[in-house]
Amino acid sequence: GPKVLQIPSHQIIDMGQMVTLNCDPVSNHLYFYWYKQILGQQMEFLVNFYNGKVMEKSKLFKDQFSVERPDGSYFTLKIQPTALEDSAVYFCASSSGLGGRYAEQFFGPGTRLTVL
Amino acid sequence: GDSVIQMQGQVTLSENDFLFINCTYSTTGYPTLFWYVQYSGEGPQLLLQVTTANNKGSSRGFEATYDKGTTSFHLQKTSVQEIDSAVYYCAMRDFTGNYKYVFGAGTRLKVIA
Numbered sequence: 001g002p003k004v005l006q007i008p009s010h011q012i013i014d015m016g017q018m019v020t021l022n023c024d025p026v027s028n029h030l031y032f033y034w035y036k037q038i039l040g041q042q043m044e045f046l047v048n049f050y051n052g053k054v055m056e057k058s059k060l061f062k063d064q065f066s067v068e069r070p071d072g073s074y075f076t077l078k079i080q081p082t083a084l085e086d087s088a089v090y091f092c093a094s095s096s097g098l099g100g101r102y103a104e105q106f107f108g109p110g111t112r113l114t115v116l
Numbered sequence: 117g118d119s120v121i122q123m124q125g126q127v128t129l130s131e132n133d134f135l136f137i138n139c140t141y142s143t144t145g146y147p148t149l150f151w152y153v154q155y156s157g158e159g160p161q162l163l164l165q166v167t168t169a170n171n172k173g174s175s176r177g178f179e180a181t182y183d184k185g186t187t188s189f190h191l192q193k194t195s196v197q198e199i200d201s202a203v204y205y206c207a208m209r210d211f212t213g214n215y216k217y218v219f220g221a222g223t224r225l226k227v228i229a
Contacts, residue, residue: 004159041221042205043219043222045219058216099148103165104150104162105162108159109158
């Protein structure tokens with residue numbers, strides 16, 4: 001079936017540095033999402049992106065976070081600067097629409113971010 | 117606000133046992149309900165979804181009924197197998213202008229051969 005890819009699978013950085021997480025969504029999908037999952041906890045919505053704009057974001061989507069998808073390439077999540085509490089697995093997802101059968105989200109395998 | 121509650125953090129069963137995972141939701145809108153399954157080392161993948169109240173969704177022997185009266189969407193399977201071991205997430209997407217999904221805490225199912 002359709003695949004979402006995430007690069008890298010694991011990233012280790014020092015607190016205060018910038019990090020960019022990359023997502024290659026399903027090719028004809030229009031809606032893109034990021035989720036955060038701290039070890040042992042539930043997956044939580046961060047942001048939804050469509051047509052070059054953030055549609056909705058949660059309170060977890062701090063000012064240090066930004067998303068973009070320049071020219072249809074990777075959908076990225078940038079954190080600048082990083083903090084210790086940003087350590088988590090970040091899942092990217094995409095969907096072709098919002099309603100009915102188009103609402104199914106396809107998830108990537110996640111990027112494990114470790115902030116030291 | 118919107119919420120999805122899964123009370124069971126972990127369930128351990130033997131092969132061929134009956135599975136029941138509890139899920140209740142809270143919203144003021146008209147949600148579509150989902151069950152996603154996450155195998156070890158992978159991202160979640162859709163197991164089943166139901167858009168209309170009182171309908172049932174089924175896939176791979178799993179089924180769940182959208183019960184608007186009790187605001188529940190429990191997941192069941194008659195006879196689990198070891199390959200069903202995974203984390204199961206109940207999720208909701210509301211259609212009142214809210215674009216985000218709400219996921220439950222997840223239930224880790226371990227099936228012993």
